[in-house]
Amino acid sequence: xxxxxxxxxxxxxxxxxxxxxxxxxxxxxxxxxxxxxxxxxxxxxxxxxxxxxxxxxxxxxxxxxxxxxxxxxxxxxxxxxxxxxxxxxxxxxxxxxxxxxxxxxxxxxxxxxxxxxxxxxxxxxxxxxxxxxxxxxxxxxxxxxxxxxxxxxxxxxxxxxxxxxxxxxxxxxxxxxxxxxxxxxxxxxxxxxxxxxxxxxxxxxxxxxxxxxxxxxxxxxxxxxxxxxxxxxxxxxxxxxxxxxxxxxxxxxxxxxxxxxxxxxxxxxxxxxxxxxxxxxxxxxxxxxxxxxxxxxxxxxxxxxxxxxxxxxxxxxxxxxxxxxxxxxxxxxx
Numbered sequence: 001x002x003x004x005x006x007x008x009x010x011x012x013x014x015x016x017x018x019x020x021x022x023x024x025x026x027x028x029x030x031x032x033x034x035x036x037x038x039x040x041x042x043x044x045x046x047x048x049x050x051x052x053x054x055x056x057x058x059x060x061x062x063x064x065x066x067x068x069x070x071x072x073x074x075x076x077x078x079x080x081x082x083x084x085x086x087x088x089x090x091x092x093x094x095x096x097x098x099x100x101x102x103x104x105x106x107x108x109x110x111x112x113x114x115x116x117x118x119x120x121x122x123x124x125x126x127x128x129x130x131x132x133x134x135x136x137x138x139x140x141x142x143x144x145x146x147x148x149x150x151x152x153x154x155x156x157x158x159x160x161x162x163x164x165x166x167x168x169x170x171x172x173x174x175x176x177x178x179x180x181x182x183x184x185x186x187x188x189x190x191x192x193x194x195x196x197x198x199x200x201x202x203x204x205x206x207x208x209x210x211x212x213x214x215x216x217x218x219x220x221x222x223x224x225x226x227x228x229x230x231x232x233x234x235x236x237x238x239x240x241x242x243x244x245x246x247x248x249x250x251x252x253x254x255x256x257x258x259x260x261x262x263x264x265x266x267x268x269x270x271x272x273x274x275x276x277x278x279x280x281x282x283x284x285x286x287x288x289x290x291x292x293x294x295x296x297x298x299x300x301x302x303x304x305x306x307x308x309x310x311x312x313x314x315x316x317x318x319x320x321x322x323x324x325x326x327x328x329x330x331x332x333x334x
Contacts, residue, residue, distance in 0.1 A: 069191065070167060070168075070169050070191060070210065072209040072210055073209065073210055073211070073212065074208070074209060075209070076205045076208055076209055080204075080208070082200060082201040082204045082205075082238060083200075083238045083239060083240070084111055084114065084200070084237075084238055084240045084243065085114070086204055087111070087112055087114075087115035087117060087204065087207070088114065088115050088116065089208075090115060090116060090117050090207055090211050091116050092116070092212065093116070093117045093118070093139055093140070093207070093211050093212070094117070094118040094120070094135065094137050094138050094139055095117060095118070095119055095120070095138065095139065095140040095141065095142065096119075096120045096121070096122055096128055096131055096132075096138055096140075096141045096142070096143075097109065097119060097120070097121050097122070097142045098121075098122040098123075098124070098125065098127070098128050098141060098142065098143045098144055098147065098152065098155070098173075099121075099122075099123075099142070099144040099147070099173060100123045100124060100144065100147045100148055101144070101280045101284070102250075102254065103247070103250045103251060103254055103280075103284050104144070104173070104196070104198070104280075104283070104284065105121050106246070106247070106250055107198060107243075107247055107287065108142065108198065108203075109121065110243050110246055110247075111200055111237075111238075111240075111243060120135065120138075123147065123148075123149075124147040124148050124149035124150050124151075124155075125143075125147060125149065125150030125151060125152060125154055125155025125158075126149050126150045126155075127149075128141060128143070128150075128155050128159075129155070129158070132159075132165055132168075136164075138168055139168065139169065139210070139211065139212070140168065140169045140170075140171060140206075140207065140210065140211070141159075141168055141169070141170045141171065142171050142173050142194065142203075143155060143156060143170050143171065143172055143173060143190060144173045144174065145172055145173065145174040145176065145181075145185060145190075146174070146276065146279070152172065152173075152174075152185075152188070152190070153184070153185070153188040154188075156170050156172075156185075156188040156189040156190050157188050157189055159189060160188075160189035169191055169192065169206075169210050170189055170190045170191060170192075171190065171191070171192040171193065171194055171206055172185040172190035172192070172193045172194065173194050173196060173198070174193070174194075174195070174196060175195070175196040175279055175282060175283045192206050194206070196283035196284075196286075196287070197236055197283050197284065197286040197287030198236070198287065199236055200236070200237070200238045201238070227290055227292065227293070227322065227325040227326045227329055228248075228288060228289045228290050228326060228329050228330075229289035229290075229291060230244075230289055231289070232289040232291070233247075233248075233287070233288045233289030234289075236286075236287050236289075244288075247287065247288055248288055248330055249330075251284060251285075251288055251330065252327060252330040252331070255281065255284075255323070255327075256327055258277065258281070258323070259316075259319070259320040259323055259324075261274075261277070262274050262277070262278075262300075262316065262319070263316060263320075266312055266316060271304045274300075274301075274304055275301050275304045275305055278297045278298070278300050278301040278304070279297075279301055281293070281294070281297040282294045282295075282297035282298045282301065285297060285326070290322075290326045292322055293319075293322045293323060293326050296315070296318055296319045296322050297319065299315060300315045300316070300319050303315050
């Protein structure tokens with residue numbers, strides 16, 4: 001035992017040094033782990049702060065794109081019988097019809113020709129702004145979604161960003177009626193939507209709900225084929241024979257050579273323009289009661305958009321055949 005004590009005393013300094021080194025090493029390891037934990041917490045806090053900042057930025061951006069929702073001024077009176085003459089109730093109403101299709105413009109301007117409504121026409125979104133700069137009393141814009149230079153989506157967004165114009169009701173005009181398309185229009189700032197072919201009772205309803213200074217009145221108005229359902233065409237024209245005849249003549253004049261145009265585009269692979277023209281034809285054809293031609297135009301457009309080249313020849317033939325029938329009937333009517 002005495003020898004053991006002597007051995008411990010002999011090596012005591014070394015033992016103390018080893019214990020000290022071990023203690024220092026242990027403290028070092030503990031301090032290093034704590035430092036890493038603190039750095040980790042700091043990083044987490046930074047990420048949280050960054051995420052919060054990003055969320056705040058996104059919220060601010062979303063608020064930047066908010067636009068004024070224009071509330072309807074009145075409920076629509078379902079007892080009103082809508083005809084062309086019904087629009088005479090709108091006093092001091094100034095509107096813009098923005099559409100690059102001349103027939104669509106003429107349908108609306110002819111329909112409203114006998115009313116007190118002041119109408120300005122534009123072929124694209126840029127022309128809309130040109131009109132707004134010159135005329136500060138515009139209340140409603142009927143805006144085609146798809147136009148050259150500046151389309152309806154871009155024009156509507158710019159209108160909503162402009163305080164001076166943010167109180168103007170923008171009504172989308174489009175043959176696109178899917179939920180996604182309608183939502184896209186609303187996100188762009190188009191508060192209401194009118195489907196092509198235009199139904200005047202739907203347009204009247206929107207005017208009635210949002211326009212100022214109206215006097216409610218009731219009024220009543222009365223055309224005379226296999227390819228053209230004239231009853232349907234008259235219904236869309238609200239029974240106005242003169243308006244319907246004018247639309248038929250305009251259709252004939254505008255589209256009598258369209259089959260040659262489409263055939264040339266197929267040969268030159270200029271399909272984008274053909275797709276846009278076919279979208280217009282599908283809407284206008286339906287508005288005159290040529291439903292099969294409208295359906296073929298939609299099918300033709302879908303085939304082009306989906307690059308189904310194997311079907312080009314057949315759909316071009318079917319479309320041309322039906323178009324010839326419609327044009328022949330229109331010639332006989334004139």
